[in-house]
Amino acid sequence: MNDRAPAPGGLALIQELVNSVDLATGADRLDTEEGRSAFGLTRRDVPGARELRESLRAACLAHAGHPPHAPVRELSELLAAGPLLVKVDAASGTASLAPADASALTARVASAIAEALISGTWARLKACEAVTCRWAYYDRSPAGRSRWCDMGVCGARAKMRAYRARKKG
Template sequence: MNDRAPAPGGLALIQDLVNTLDIEARTDELDTEAGRERFGLAPADVDAARELRESLRAVCLAHAGHAPHQEVRPLGELLAGAPLLVRVDGSDGAASLVPAAPGPLVSRVAAAVAEAVVAGTWSRLKGCEAETCRWAYYDRSPGGRGRWCDMGVCGARAKMRAYRARRGPGRVRATGATGAADPAPPAGPSDTP
């Protein structure tokens, strides 16, 4: 659904993981071998990956000011057991957090979160407001107030629903070729009580 550019740095991993579930299409990439391979998961790891994904989605929704989509285990609890190491580059002294052991998804996610917190980008990874979407996207708007993954789809749908709600039932009329609203038809015998 999302037509935006991928999130920067390690946030791309988190964005990709959250977006393995397509709520509207009711498909889950973690159900496929290719989807599991993308994240280095064995079939036995899928339940834990799904729990991590939904906790990440809840945080992304919170970043955008939306209520959680469902009851989830707090992300902090899931990341607490992820062993990380500080890696210092000998050539320039740059330091970064990296997973202590290669492979575990939770450790890679924890390292990505830490990197994003330091970079000041963590709160820009958001969850789409649309209940049929909830896609993760990186908000590049100047004020950081993006609400939808794609303004042309989810945003347009939300704005159209709001417009229709403001207009109220029975207030929408057909438009003519000029785009102007056609006048209401005159009251006839069938329109009177």
């Protein structure tokens, strides 16, 4: 929906998952074989992936200071199904968190969130304020206070609605 660059690192996976449905049209990439394969999912995995997607969207909305879009399961509960392992490189001694099951979407999402927490980027993955959009985007603004996925579309529409409301009142 927007022209912003993808989120950095593992957040790109989360951004892609959240944006796998177009709320305006209802088109859901998880309904297609190609869309499912992009996330390593089978048809049987789709209900869980959708639940994860909407809990992630709620977290992204919270990052932008918006209320949840719908009742969702706690993201922490869902991520508990995706355990992480601490991996230590024998040669360098560096440590990292990695999914216990690299093929499981929930574990890959948990790993991406852990990576983003360490790098300080997790809170910059947000969801658009526009009710008909809710697209996930990475906020690269200096102050980190962006509200819309695209200022030229969703932001302009919101500002125009506010302007018209002021003119009426």
